[in-house]
Amino acid sequence: MVTALCQALTLEQVVVDPDITASYSRDMMPLAPSGRPLAVVFPLSTAEVAAVVRICAAAGVPIVPRGAGSGLTGAANAVDGAVTVVLTRMSAIVEIDEGNRLAVVQPGVINLDFRKAVESAGLFYAPDPSSYDWCTLGGNLSTNAGGLCCVKYGVTTDAVLGLEVVLASGEVLRTGRRTVKGVAGYDLTRLLVGSEGTLGIITEATLALRPKPAAPVTLVAAFDSAQDAGRAVSGAIAAGLVPSLLEIMDATCIRAVEARTGTQLLGDAATPAALLLGQSDAGGEAGRREMDRLEEVCLAAGATFAYVTDDLAEGRMLLQARRDVLPALESLGTWLTDDVSVPRTAIAELIVACERIAQQVGLTIGVVGHAGDGNMHPTVVYDAGDAAQTLAAQQAFEMMLDAGRALGGTVSGEHGIGRIKQRQLAAEIGPLGLEMHRRIKQALDPQGLLNPGSMFDS
Numbered sequence: 001m002v003t004a005l006c007q008a009l010t011l012e013q014v015v016v017d018p019d020i021t022a023s024y025s026r027d028m029m030p031l032a033p034s035g036r037p038l039a040v041v042f043p044l045s046t047a048e049v050a051a052v053v054r055i056c057a058a059a060g061v062p063i064v065p066r067g068a069g070s071g072l073t074g075a076a077n078a079v080d081g082a083v084t085v086v087l088t089r090m091s092a093i094v095e096i097d098e099g100n101r102l103a104v105v106q107p108g109v110i111n112l113d114f115r116k117a118v119e120s121a122g123l124f125y126a127p128d129p130s131s132y133d134w135c136t137l138g139g140n141l142s143t144n145a146g147g148l149c150c151v152k153y154g155v156t157t158d159a160v161l162g163l164e165v166v167l168a169s170g171e172v173l174r175t176g177r178r179t180v181k182g183v184a185g186y187d188l189t190r191l192l193v194g195s196e197g198t199l200g201i202i203t204e205a206t207l208a209l210r211p212k213p214a215a216p217v218t219l220v221a222a223f224d225s226a227q228d229a230g231r232a233v234s235g236a237i238a239a240g241l242v243p244s245l246l247e248i249m250d251a252t253c254i255r256a257v258e259a260r261t262g263t264q265l266l267g268d269a270a271t272p273a274a275l276l277l278g279q280s281d282a283g284g285e286a287g288r289r290e291m292d293r294l295e296e297v298c299l300a301a302g303a304t305f306a307y308v309t310d311d312l313a314e315g316r317m318l319l320q321a322r323r324d325v326l327p328a329l330e331s332l333g334t335w336l337t338d339d340v341s342v343p344r345t346a347i348a349e350l351i352v353a354c355e356r357i358a359q360q361v362g363l364t365i366g367v368v369g370h371a372g373d374g375n376m377h378p379t380v381v382y383d384a385g386d387a388a389q390t391l392a393a394q395q396a397f398e399m400m401l402d403a404g405r406a407l408g409g410t411v412s413g414e415h416g417i418g419r420i421k422q423r424q425l426a427a428e429i430g431p432l433g434l435e436m437h438r439r440i441k442q443a444l445d446p447q448g449l450l451n452p453g454s455m456f457d458s
């Protein structure tokens with residue numbers, strides 16, 4: 001089979017050296033199971049992807065699609081003996097169509113590179129995961145990634161018009177459209193988005209763009225408790241505000257970022273228990289009014305400090321602090337970030353639950369998240385060299401998901417299920433929901449070769 005792969009691609013595109021293939025075994029989730037790929041391949045075109053899939057299908061060998069490996073669920077982790085198909089070299093922005101406000105891209109384009117390219121055409125691509133400077137659009141599509149702008153613009157699926165996908169048979173399927181509206185047939189595009197590489201390999205996508213938003217007005221508000229900050233979020237929603245971003249960081253996260261950057265986020269003021277960062281991209285006076293109203297809501301919820309600025313450098317600095325949280329937590333130990341989405345009125349309760357869980361397991365849990373859409377990333381910090389702490393971290397991870405579901409939430413707002421949340425997915429969708437997943441998988445991948453073991457046991 002490896003000989004066939006080398007004939008279909010070039011020798012340089014097929015790697016079997018175990019020292020190199022080992023580095024494609026895992027993504028950024030430390031606790032998910034992983035195996036050793038037999039080979040790692042780097043196709044350059046849809047035809048090459050199709051050839052690889054046909055060769056693997058003939059040999060009955062599992063196929064694991066992979067982007068940048070920044071995922072947080074083990075979804076791109078290899079299984080033993082698999083061929084890992086790395087899409088990063090298919091990185092062309094094929095077209096930016098300003099008249100129809102859309103773009104056609106290959107899956108290996110880095111999210112930030114794409115954002116910059118469309119911005120130079122006066123347009124905007126909304127999905128902006130915090131990892132946007134290294135994750136790929138193919139990974140974003142396959143995990144249905146979210147980010148900081150979701151509160152106003154939704155997740156990746158809300159920006160997808162159509163896909164080109166290599167199916168498990170090696171056939172190339174085109175789904176969707178280039179039109180604004182279009183309801184013909186089953187919505188295969190949305191079935192494939194978020195399918196974590198279990199139904200096909202995305203080789204091209206048609207993405208909807210928006211007009212470039214106005215320069216943002218930014219709010220920062222400090223609170224004596226994370227619960228007060230949670231109440232401010234519910235208050236903002238109840239007041240009818242639709243900020244373009246509304247993020248929360250607790251004291252653990254703030255201190256970690258301050259230690260990493262060597263700056264005090266709020267100058268000489270003492271580190272608060274929680275910060276809310278809000279932005280409006282409504283433009284000019286409208287943006288200012290929206291953030292002034294958010295400031296009032298925060299003060300009414302008990303904020304000890306609130307400040308609104310239209311200074312772009314200040315806004316960027318505050319946002320960068322938020323994006324730096326996960327790397328900064330690394331200075332405290334290994335981090336294990338959760339992804340739990342609750343109704344926005346339940347944010348304060350989720351935060352309280354996370355504090356209780358931290359005490360129960362005896363570990364630090366930093367609370368950070370996209371508060372405006374209820375998608376929280378409570379992050380456990382632990383010593384990966386200590387077996388008891390590792391077990392406690394895993395328990396905390398599960399308990400926070402259970403707490404989210406008990407509050408009417410879901411076990412993934414944006415990271416997906418991968419190899420770490422399968423029990424939780426099964427509990428959320430129930431036996432019939434799981435059976436529907438299995439039947440769809442069986443219809444599209446009867447040999448079960450595409451990313452086996454990810455999302456659910458097929």
Ligand SMILES: Cc1cc2nc3c(=O)[nH]c(=O)nc-3n(C[C@H](O)[C@H](O)[C@H](O)COP(=O)(O)OP(=O)(O)OC[C@H]3O[C@@H](n4cnc5c(N)ncnc54)[C@H](O)[C@@H]3O)c2cc1C
Nearest residue numbers: 067068069070071075130136138139140142145146197202
């Ligand atoms: C510091 C940090 C911050 C993050 N912040 C966010 C955030 O704000 N929001 C968010 O949603 N995520 C976030 N993530 C998680 C991660 O960046 C996203 O899940 C991202 O979408 C993964 O992209 P990737 O290119 O790294 O894909 P990978 O991790 O390589 O793969 C992810 C999944 O997609 C599949 N896949 C990849 N490419 C293809 C393809 N072409 N066809 C079919 N399947 C494919 C893989 O099999 C796997 O199932 C963060 C991660 C880190 C490390």
